[in-house]
Structures are given as structure tokens and as C-alpha cells.
Amino acid sequence: DTAVSQTPKYLVTQMGNDKSIKCEQNLGHDTMYWYKQDSKKFLKIMFSYNNKELIINETVPNRFSPKSPDKAHLNLHINSLELGDSAVYFCASSPTPSGGRKTQYFGPGTRLLVL
Amino acid sequence: GDSVTQMEGPVTLSEEAFLTINCTYTATGYPSLFWYVQYPGEGLQLLLKATKADDKGSNKGFEATYRKETTSFHLEKGSVQVSDSAVYFCALNTGNQFYFGTGTSLTVIP
Numbered sequence: 286d287t288a289v290s291q292t293p294k295y296l297v298t299q300m301g302n303d304k305s306i307k308c309e310q311n312l313g314h315d316t317m318y319w320y321k322q323d324s325k326k327f328l329k330i331m332f333s334y335n336n337k338e339l340i341i342n343e344t345v346p347n348r349f350s351p352k353s354p355d356k357a358h359l360n361l362h363i364n365s366l367e368l369g370d371s372a373v374y375f376c377a378s379s380p381t382p383s384g385g386r387k388t389q390y391f392g393p394g395t396r397l398l399v400l
Numbered sequence: 401g402d403s404v405t406q407m408e409g410p411v412t413l414s415e416e417a418f419l420t421i422n423c424t425y426t427a428t429g430y431p432s433l434f435w436y437v438q439y440p441g442e443g444l445q446l447l448l449k450a451t452k453a454d455d456k457g458s459n460k461g462f463e464a465t466y467r468k469e470t471t472s473f474h475l476e477k478g479s480v481q482v483s484d485s486a487v488y489f490c491a492l493n494t495g496n497q498f499y500f501g502t503g504t505s506l507t508v509i510p
Contacts, residue, residue, distance in 0.1 A: 327503070
């Protein structure tokens, strides 16, 4: 009974390639997020979408492009991969309850290694 | 701006020891506060949360109280187990933004 799922779980690729990571949530949430976690476990927000509309777009190289075909999906496409892109990428989702109090639910992560 | 500061790790404890991981926050307005736990090789899981001052969140023997006067949300557990070994993240939510601390790695040894 998966809540937030990501594919693939592991991704090993060469520098310069283009790759995509997919995220789906079956929780009926309105908002989805992408985070990058580095080797020191530091979490950095990258993007957030609410009902398919981009609402958070942090300082991220424009090689990273999110796409939300519907509110249950938020995919991340990365062009011209670089060594520094190696990290764990987490998708998350949250509802929009009354009063605006949100809780995030995370996917299992995609471990990207760029060689 | 809004932010979360949590205790630097790593923390190593013996089984059954008392755990405290400190977390303080800076926020305008009235944020919700969270502790997330990340077990090795897994994603972040919500451990507990509190949405207003003096609320106490609790789960699996862990507790944290939302203290507005000290802007803190310290995580405590009376008796840790080896299975509690993980990275713990303090976080706050205001509006659309979530802010995470840098994580505290906990290792519990038998």
C-alpha cells in the first residue's frame, strides 16, 4: 500500500547524460516536492508544485526541470548530468488541510551516482 | 528568515540510555514543528509533530514539546534501543515552506 513512490531506486549513469526520476503519490495530496540530500545528510528543497502549479523554485541549475502532469505525479528531469549531481533525491507530498497546517510524507529516495 | 537549528552529531549511546536531541527554531508566525527519522538506506518518516504552543507530540516512546517561550522542540526518549539508530531531523512548516535541520545521527550500541 505505497503512499509516495519513486522510480528508479538506484540510478548509475555517465556524466553528460540526461535522466528522469519519477514520483507518484496515492494520498490525494495537493502539493508535491523534490529534495536533494547530500552525503552529509543535508536536505535541500529544490521544487514544489501545488495542483500542477510551480510554487517553490529554489536556486537550482536550470539543467533540472520538474514536470507535473497531474497532481499525483511530479517528475524530475536532469540534463547534462555532472559529478556534483550525485546525491539522494527525495520526493514528498503534503495535503492542504484547513488552517494551513501541513505534514510532509516522503518517498524512499532515488540514489543517483554520476560517474 | 525561518530556520531550524539542531544539535550536531554524531551521538552514540548505550542501550537503555536517555536521549535528548536539541532543536530550536526561528519563525515568524506560528509554525508547525516536526521530527522525522531516517533509517539507513530509507526515506524520511514522520516520527511526531506538534502544531501549537505547549502541544506534546509522541510516538514509539519519543516525545517533544512545542515551547514557544524558548522556541524549542527537543526530542527525548527515556530508554533507547539499538533499533533507534538512525538520523533524526527537526523541521518546521510555515505556509508552503518546510525548513529542515541538518540532521543528528544517533547510534545505539548494545
